[in-house]
Amino acid sequence: MSVVTRTIGEQIVDPKLYADDTAYRTLFAELRRSDPLHLVDVEGFEPFWAVTKHADIREVELNADVFINRPRGMLQSIADTERIKQAQGGSRLMADTIVSMDGEDHKLYRGLTRDWFLPGNVKKLEGRIRELANEFIDVMESRGGSCDFLKDVAQWYPLRVITMILGIPESDEPKILQLAQESFGFSDPDIAKEDAMKVRFQSMQQFFEYFTKVAEDRRANPRDDLASLIANGTIRGEPMGTFETLSYYVIVASAGHDTTSSSISGGLLALIENPDELAKLRADPALIKVAVEEIFRWVSPVKHFFRTATRDYELRGKTVKAGESLMLCYPSANFDEDVFDAPEKFRADRVPNPHLAFGGQGPHHCLGQPLARLEVRVFFEELLRRIDDISLTGKPAAVEASFVSGLKTLPVAFRSRQLV
Secondary structure, eight states: OOOOOOOHHHHHTOGGGGGOHHHHHHHHHHHHHHOSEEEEOOTTSOOEEEEOOHHHHHHHHHOTTTEEOTTOOSOOOHHHHHHHHHHTTTOOTTSOOGGGOOHHHHHHHHHHHHGGGSHHHHHTTHHHHHHHHHHHHHHHHHTSSEEEHIIIIITTHHHHHHHHHHTOOGGGHHHHHHHHHHHHOTTSTTTOSSOHHHHHHHHHHHHHHHHHHHHHHHHHSOOSSHHHHHHTOEETTEEOOHHHHHHHHHHHHHHHHHHHHHHHHHHHHHHHHOHHHHHHHHHOGGGHHHHHHHHHHHHOOBOEEEEEESSOEEETTEEEOTTOEEEEEHHHHTTOTTTSSSTTSOOTTOOSOOOOBTBOSSTTSOTTHHHHHHHHHHHHHHHHHHEEEEEESSOOEEOOOSSBOOEEEOEEEEEEOOOO
């Protein structure tokens, strides 16, 4: 029997790689050593540079005038790109969003909700978020000592936070969760059981239909919530267009909880697999705030974004030519040996921790990171206060997706702590 050896590029474009932490980390560790700016030229895909080093990703992010989002935001095949273009002949369902905007447009649209996510404003939500954390730990305890932590707890808690700030009914959460999972995980056979791109189109269509009703309601009956702010938002003194409004909702509703869910479930798995680090947090709960940063580094739920060069640029001793694209490989940067001491070890007390899980310090860094940090910190503070002896009861599984992904199952057993 012959064994077919796949090229590095063929592995990088394969969604299955991103569901296997060991394979991913091994491949990218070798790239960082031997070819840190690697040209990927695979049949069926437009060529691109895989950027694997922390310093290089920061350089690209900070030079936002040279490296822009348009026209290529994420990894997808030539065939899928063509299908998207054809679909856009009659709609803008898959067109540019705030995530793919550049320059002044990006600054203005981002500024619409910026104040909502400032640390000071997010801090005001801590009491309610702590209540929600305990509500979902109640759900966990109601399972009788074992549960699928991802499906029963981690995917619902951050979603409840998002629906709270948007002002969306809790009864709509299952639908939003389904659409978000299909939007990000459409390449996973357990999520898209038919044509993956068809599932992606359909989920976006249903998202738009749902938020059309939300926007109409908030324009007629504005409230003190984020949904009202988006529905009535103005850019350059004019109301936002229909597409821009709806896509804004989709980004907040999907990305706003999916990455946090992945961080919480992936963080718990890391603590289970590193009991000495878990013991540190139990001995000193104040350390949880530090451990949250290690969780984000370790999990890195956003696997990449693309940038395209507007002019020739020298990077890592190679020339990236105008019009060529770069894949910013964030999990690789977060395991860069030049930045992190023993990056392959999960250290709850790792300081400093300049991870890039939220992007670099350029204009596109994650707007919602103060909220994500608060959610993860509060959840683990309450979880470790109430739960003891957490262990695996089966093999965890991860989503097969190259853009945004995390665990899709995490079976655990646990014992509730007797609180005085």
